[in-house]
Amino acid sequence: MKSVGKKVVVFGSFVVDLTGRTRTLPVPGQTVMGSTFVMGPGGKGSNQAVAAHRAGADVTLVTKVGKDVFGKVATDFYEKEGMNTEYIFVDEEKETGCALITVEEGTAQNEIVVISGACGNITEEDIEKSRALIESSDILLLQLEINFDALYKVIDIAHAAGVTIVVNTAPAAELPAEILKKLDIVTPNETEAQILTGVKIENGDDAKKAAEVLMEKGVKQVVITLGSMGAFAMNNEKYELVERLSVDAIDTTGAGDAFNGGFVMALAEGKDLFTALRYGNVTGALSVTRKGTAPSMPDREAIDRFYAEVYG
Template structure:
């Protein structure tokens, strides 16, 4: 039986342009295409988990503007519950300005969180029951920290497993980490948080120890083309990435996190979940955009089956 998941986090509208190269300081570059669509780390991860077959409730916040309809329309299209998409009277829906190098698929992103950086305690209180009744809470750092702390506190007090994706990087207190079951930084975020540059497997172990010492039970570090490192005190392993030709790497980390929690909620082991998440992310980078690049479950299963032949 699939276990319930709450995904708490940001929604922003992605405004994405592709260019022959990313501009240098003061340079104007003529782009080749523009695309607008739903995004935000929280929303991307929620959609990834939903399309992978999970029973998820999404908690986020938008403004009262045309960009809010982007979120509500896609949720209706995907048959997602929008009961906990809160609305701000005086703050606009967030946006992300994304530039993608069409030759390397690397990107530069500026996020203006807008409404989802203004989530209030009373809105968290309205979602308390759905949080309590979940097996997992997945959150990130793209909303106001006060809301993150409140929702993690509710989950922790009620025995809900908390997964914290440490993006975009912000300072995190040891108190918050003590209530987190799993952290999922990428290598840059891990270095900023711990002071350890990850070059060797020993560096990975030392990074994991930093989090273990603060009460975190499982550590998952995404390492780009090198794969993903997992550790839980018993397991200590580097799982290779699947080799695919990337078209757009924007949202790859979100795809991974959505896939990871979807697999864990099905009862997969940490290693199995990491492989599943790697497959989901590998499919996502072969399409343009973030939310809309997240694959459906049948495509994930077919991809993984083909890799295992």
């Protein structure tokens, strides 16, 4: 099912996920035996674009890969998904990024090391090639896995064009005040929100305090994913905490990316912040019931069915 909603551009990372599953996560200096290994497409930008695309949004991904076999993993996957590959730039020197992922089988918890590679080398030329795409979009979704000089330039372009800017502030990092003022929505998890605000989040009241700090810094609307505590959203009119949805989790890798993809799909269809929060919650919950990152992203039929079950 394809949306008739607004145009979404995701400008972000592609990396190849190298995922091993083990009985227990290793502690520093320890070697543990794994049970399975899978290689597949990943990266926060790519994962969120795939999630939004499968959810029905009109999505174009801008990313960068190397001239290597991992780069072909990207183009082969996007072509199979029916996604636009026009803005998959190729770096002549840098390798395609990769993520080293270990998943603990009993708990579905994970440890991840990301090497950005080519998507950490977005150039002025790459940005200019995608300028018209960015300026003509309705919603721009970003993360913090590309080089920050490029990130800030893309935000400047979108802000000047009046595009709605959504930033998933992951991996955790501080952002300058002049950038935060240009953002329409930020979607940190509780750890990332603490880094941005200094507020340790242990409950809904703490999430509200963190959101207030972000809005004082100039962000217009705030969404905070809270793991087992659910997800929180706040704008100038109201705030709301929705509970975590109960599912049988197999692999939590990519759950935040799924949330963001479902969330922007709903925004692109004209749904309000709090309805979009619920769509993100549903999409994220469904993703953890399957192994992998991009391959685990649910389709629109599954999202709608589960949404009807839990929210009516």
